Amino acid sequence: MSQKTKELREIAKYNSQQVKYYEKQKKRQKVDASEYLTQMRNPDNVVEFDNLNTYFFTDIGTVHAVDGCSFDIPKGKTVGVVGESGCGKSVTSLSLMRLVSGPTGQIVDGAIRFDDGERVVDIAKLPIKQMQQLRGNKIAMIFQEPMTSMNPVFTIGRQIDEVIKLHNPEMDKKAVKTRSIEMLEMVGIARPEGIYDSYPHQLSGGMRQRAMIAMSLSCDPQLIIADEPTTALDVTIQAQILDLLRDLKDKINTSIMLITHDLGVVAEMADYVVVMYAGRIIEKGTAIDIYENPKHPYTIGLIASRPVLGKEVDRLYSIPGNVPNPIDMPDCCYFRDRCDRPCETCGGEYPDLIQLSDTHFVACHLYNGGEQE
Numbered sequence: 001m002s003q004k005t006k007e008l009r010e011i012a013k014y015n016s017q018q019v020k021y022y023e024k025q026k027k028r029q030k031v032d033a034s035e036y037l038t039q040m041r042n043p044d045n046v047v048e049f050d051n052l053n054t055y056f057f058t059d060i061g062t063v064h065a066v067d068g069c070s071f072d073i074p075k076g077k078t079v080g081v082v083g084e085s086g087c088g089k090s091v092t093s094l095s096l097m098r099l100v101s102g103p104t105g106q107i108v109d110g111a112i113r114f115d116d117g118e119r120v121v122d123i124a125k126l127p128i129k130q131m132q133q134l135r136g137n138k139i140a141m142i143f144q145e146p147m148t149s150m151n152p153v154f155t156i157g158r159q160i161d162e163v164i165k166l167h168n169p170e171m172d173k174k175a176v177k178t179r180s181i182e183m184l185e186m187v188g189i190a191r192p193e194g195i196y197d198s199y200p201h202q203l204s205g206g207m208r209q210r211a212m213i214a215m216s217l218s219c220d221p222q223l224i225i226a227d228e229p230t231t232a233l234d235v236t237i238q239a240q241i242l243d244l245l246r247d248l249k250d251k252i253n254t255s256i257m258l259i260t261h262d263l264g265v266v267a268e269m270a271d272y273v274v275v276m277y278a279g280r281i282i283e284k285g286t287a288i289d290i291y292e293n294p295k296h297p298y299t300i301g302l303i304a305s306r307p308v309l310g311k312e313v314d315r316l317y318s319i320p321g322n323v324p325n326p327i328d329m330p331d332c333c334y335f336r337d338r339c340d341r342p343c344e345t346c347g348g349e350y351p352d353l354i355q356l357s358d359t360h361f362v363a364c365h366l367y368n369g370g371e372q373e
């Protein structure tokens with residue numbers, strides 16, 4: 001047996017043991033409430049990610065999809081999570097929903113504290129049964145392609161009715177329908193009665209996304225997760241849906257976690273921005289910190305690569321190079337090989353997150369005794 005095959009066998013064996021261990025933890029029947037009941041570090045937050053580590057234990061190696069991420073989602077605010085494809089944005093949100101694709105995908109460390117309005121739980125340790133009660137109830141999710149999350153055989157109205165009935169068992173049929181129609185009106189549907197009786201496939205993409213948003217809001221969630229909510233739509237409809245989300249944000253005082261690779265979208269919507277690269281947070285701050293004073297060369301590159309209306313460019317700028325292989329990350333800064341301002345210390349350990357102001361953090365050697373500006 002070659003050395004390589006032997007190594008792969010060992011990795012596969014080790015990883016299948018890991019998976020078994022975490023699955024067993026999850027399947028425990030009796031979990032004492034003291035394991036998952038907790039306190040927020042700051043009661044103004046609805047979510048606190050605290051050193052979240054989510055890995056995929058595959059046969060060829062371990063993917064550190066989310067590798068020690070910490071950030072907060074304050075109540076009533078929108079937090080944008082940005083970064084190139086594959087940097088761990090979706091896995092972060094799926095961890096929060098406890099929907100990471102198992103059994104290979106597992107939350108292996110850290111806490112996800114969530115204030116559901118009555119108590120604070122650590123979602124990372126919450127028994128799945130209780131998690132199911134939070135999903136679609138206290139935490140709603142808007143997906144990229146609403147067709148996949150709606151049931152094609154029921155009318156839009158019936159699907160929204162069901163959500164409302166589930167959360168308001170005391171309401172009679174008529175009141176439920178009135179509420180559903182109100183929800184459709186709230187998301188800017190001009191002919192709510194007609195849409196109420198339509199099936200998902202009868203609607204256009206934009207209309208479907210509106211109906212989907214109505215459905216997710218009808219349970220009055222504490223938090224809405226929107227993962228690339230407009231990517232599948234054409235540009236005009238995208239703008240309309242963003243307007244809608246912005247408008248709703250003021251109306252309903254819910255927090256939004258907005259995931260996108262489009263910094264333009266985040267600029268319009270977010271109060272805070274988290275920039276991810278290869279499973280780690282490389283910069284975070286208020287939207288103003290990030291747009292007016294970006295520090296990490298990666299953030300600066302992302303901002304430069306976003307298309308700006310009215311600005312003529314021959315070719316859209318994109319950051320050269322690729323994200324390193326997630327199974328085999330270097331021991332130094334993951335962005336080093338693509339960076340246009342590498343300094344001597346960049347070959348050393350992965351940089352810590354350095355605090356630049358009350359709100360602004362960056363993980364880059366340039367600001368840690370490396371070359372100064």
Ligand SMILES: Nc1ncnc2c1ncn2[C@@H]1O[C@H](COP(=O)(O)OP(=O)(O)OP(=O)(O)O)[C@@H](O)[C@H]1O
Binds near residue numbers: 326
């Ligand atoms: N089921 C899986 N098995 C193994 N690796 C996975 C799995 N799902 C995701 N990954 C890996 O986890 C990392 C993070 O993926 P994630 O889907 O969070 O990226 P993303 O930032 O949402 O990207 P995109 O912008 O393309 O949606 C990637 O390296 C990806 O290959």
Ligand SMILES: [Mg+2]
Binds near residue numbers: 089090091227
């Ligand atoms: Mg994604």
